[in-house]
Amino acid sequence: MPDNKRRLRSAEWFGTADKNGFMYRSWMKNQGIPDHEFQGKPIIGICNTWSELTPCNAHFRKIAEHVKKGVLEAGGYPVEFPVFSNGESNLRPTAMFTRNLASMDVEEAIRGNPMDAVVLLVGCDKTTPALLMGAASCDLPTIVVTGGPMLNGKHEGQDIGSGTVVWKLSEEVKAGKISIHDFMAAEAGMSRSAGTCNTMGTASTMACMAESLGTSLPHNAAIPAVDSRRYVLAHLSGNRIVEMVDEDLKLSKVLTKDAFENAIRTNAAIGGSTNAVIHLKAIAGRIGVELGMDDWSRVGRGTPTIVDLQPSGRYLMEEFYYAGGLPAVLKRLGEADLLPHKDALTVNGKTLWENVCDAPLYNDEVIRPLDNPLREDGGMCVLRGNLAPGGAVLKPSAATPELMQHRGRAVVFENFDDYKARINDTDLDVDADSILVMKNCGPRGYHGMAEVGNMGLPSKLLEQGITDMVRISDARMSGTAYGTVVLHVAPEAAAGGPLAAVRNGDWIELDCNSGRLHLEVDALELEARLAEGDPTAVSKEIARSGGYRQLYIEHVLQADEGCDFDFLVGSRGADVPRHSH
Template sequence: MTFAPAEWPRKLRSQEWYGGTSRDNIYHRGWLKNQGYPHDLFDGRPVIGIMNTWSDLTPCNGHLRDLAEKVKAGIWEAGGFPLEVPVFSASENTFRPTAMMYRNLAAMAVEETMRNQPIDGAVLLVGCDKTTPSLMMGAASTDIPSIVVTGGPMLNGWFRGERLGSGTALWQMSEDIKAGKMTQDEFLEAEQAMSRSSGTCNTMGTASTMASMAEALGMALSGNAAIPAVDARRRVMAQLSGRRIVQMVKDDLKPSDILTKEAFENAIRTNGAVGGSTNAVVHILALAGRVGVDLTLDDWDRLGRDVPTIVNLMPSGKYLMEEFFYAGGLPVVLKRLGEAGILNKDALTVSGGPVWDEVKDAVNWNEDVILPAERALAASGGIAVLRGNLAPDGAVLKPSAASPALMKHRGRAVVFEDIDDYKARINDDALDIDASCIMVMKNCGPKGYPGMSEVGNMGLPPKVLREGITDMVRISDARMSGTAYGTVVLHTAPEAAVGGPLAVVRSGDMIELDVPGRRLHLDISDEELAQRLAEWTSRVEVPGSGYARMYHEHVEGADTGADFDFLKGCRGNEVPRDSH
């Protein structure tokens, strides 16, 4: 069905460009007609921008141009006018120094693209880790009706009869090489089996986590998160989302209507239930900041602490996203949360109705993939937020991926001043380290790396791996890949580069980790700590110019989402003044 202009309750944004007979209207409309669009497409129907993060250098999103065609079909069917718009695409596996450094740049670019071009609604076509939060952040800052469509995960990887999880297998096999358990030729053979279809990581890494967050927040249609990239139902989801965004524009259903405190609470609890990535913490905090929702690290600990991890996926469990989809996907998880009384059932979604209406009839088709609560991977699966004199502003740990025996541990610090120091010394058998030690790495936070790279899951020293040890406590101000595992303390704030206590830890200091007690303590006196901090000087070089300089000057700490200080809050979608 198509909508005549008279049916719309208000003048659409796009009509500021395309509606009327003025010189400026003809200027905007006439040039677009060089693509062969007939005049009646400009008659007041909604213009939908498909914000496409496709790029050959973002392999997880390499199929999104094809998926965009299905989105367009849905928009056409509903009476909209689809226009595909390429937007900044930061690939986790190609961008240096780290894709996280460019999340804020991407969000800024998307925001300006949405505000300053003639669109009434947006389909956010995303996949690889940072594209999902960055586009949601941009959409939240403009508050134009928007819906998320993710590209979906890859099919399972298989190697010699065993599942290969994206990233997870890479970290495990690289450790096996150092331990002498695997040959280089075997590693290369496994490489061919790791990524056998289009799509994002097939583990519950950051891409799958953020797809789950988008659905739990209500920004994507129910069932979107888990459909494999190459499954025909992914294309159906894209087409249905194209149809839906047209009605959202008519109803003026905006991100601010959906991204409420209740929606964020649902997302945090969902993250605990699925064993989601610690990266979700910085992304969700940043997104909340864009819509003015008061969300803190303490909310992450409070809301997720008693949520059991029931999704049996790598890196915490056994299976991969393909099985999660076949078992019923995220709707089953949300239904479980609702039945447990910890889902805000009335939270609005892009469907136009409450989340509970979307999930109440979901069926679990495999209770070994989506587990009963009594068989949960972790009884307390949410993100643990640690505080103490080593992390006054907080640090995070993922209990479902950690070793139970190390959740309370006191050990001698072995300190690496930065990632280069770590790389130079970790393989030296003369390194004074054993399995009881705590590995500490500094200067890898937002300002320190720069960009807060995924280096927090430091590989263990070969001398320890050869003893059969597979986990040690590791502490840093860095991030960790959502596909990684281990007893890893991350996002320590304030970071070392700005003079946080992490900056003055010395090899030989004793550190106490108490996850149940939410404590991270450097065992020196307050006086000694104060003296060390007074004598500290930064070793981080400030970039001289360009985006890196802007990033260094304006990025906030991990504890508030590592967004830019000048990007907090919604700046709205008021149509800018015409220049013609």
């Protein structure tokens, strides 16, 4: 059989005239595939996270069909395959718990099957990092196609943001401002089309990260899920992936340190989710790029947030796309010399700047000028101190400016169940200046590190008109949420971190300007408190249930290390396993 321009990886399966080639081709032919499709054509894997239990990705069958058309048109042959779909909306305790599992599924599916390149169909929060992590561990030519955001939510004649409206209205019910009937009435209007959350939550953030990293075609991040242009982009991505095989444009040529620095700067400009800190670290770890917490401070701080989207601002993803989408943001950054690496390579073979230098911008309210930002410094605030030796993060664009320098008395919850049981107790010793502290909700303590860090405020304070307080935990926060919330405290309490030693009444100082998070307890006292018990007993007890939980708790890294499994870090390549026949 003739070779393509270069020796195809799939030829290890289909390109020989021996027993193995006979069997591989014959078994594939039971699907009605004619012999000429095996004649030196690149085989393109379409990695699909379609699932009816992942509603954000439930339209992916149609997107996959458009990718296939593009692949066939360009002279390749598409093969679609399913992988674990970890949707945030239904999966308990959190989709983050199965992100690494999904990445393992992706990695082994790519490595063990006859494909020369892969198209990643991603959408809901953790599918984007999971698929990029798995693909990075194999390092084939790879392109990302996102499912797109849903249309604007509608309620009482107003636009409402998916996710964000839940947090807002829930607090208003607790404050007695609206009835439970009013709250439930918003349900039907929040998610009224296919697609991911329409706010700048984790799904939209990671779609923007994928585009700013150069792993997708321009405009991939923002085209609404039900807009016909989403299907055009899928078709063009199918075209392009075939060309990438001929060019040997592997993922490692795109996912460079420069690309990650571009993404960090972009995250600040869009007011992106704190979850991006963990996910970018994990992706970088798989491809072999050193990316640390200090890179977020070095590159991101001082960058204005210019995208005025909920939960930080006013608008939603529809308006973002109509205003010009991410290319318009990158152009605005580049013109002000705020795009660190304009020459970073992207999957279409052009540099990032070549892709965006002529991008139109249609709405200065949605994508603001740099001299009229939503927040002058939207770079992720990385905090360190005796309470977080490994670091913690805070999202400035979602915080109350007056609380970003604050000293308060700790009100401590030992875990999420303790929080739920006591937060609305009228006898809770708490006031507006207090700092809510929740422990044992990190990767090991609440296996998977659930999005519970944006603790709802005590009802009695909400009734007084208090709308924000400083909150500290080793948990994560939904990208659709808001507030002055310190997250990802590392090491976590369940790993023996200092957070485990915080007691009611302790004074804590938060200073975002200097990046300081300090527990006002001297070192000897802190050490004595930690020695009194075994903070790791919580996670050890959970691990006794065995199965994937045990694997997770025993091998998950801390938040500052990306929460990947220790044995998954690094790229193992796509070498073809030996024949089994």
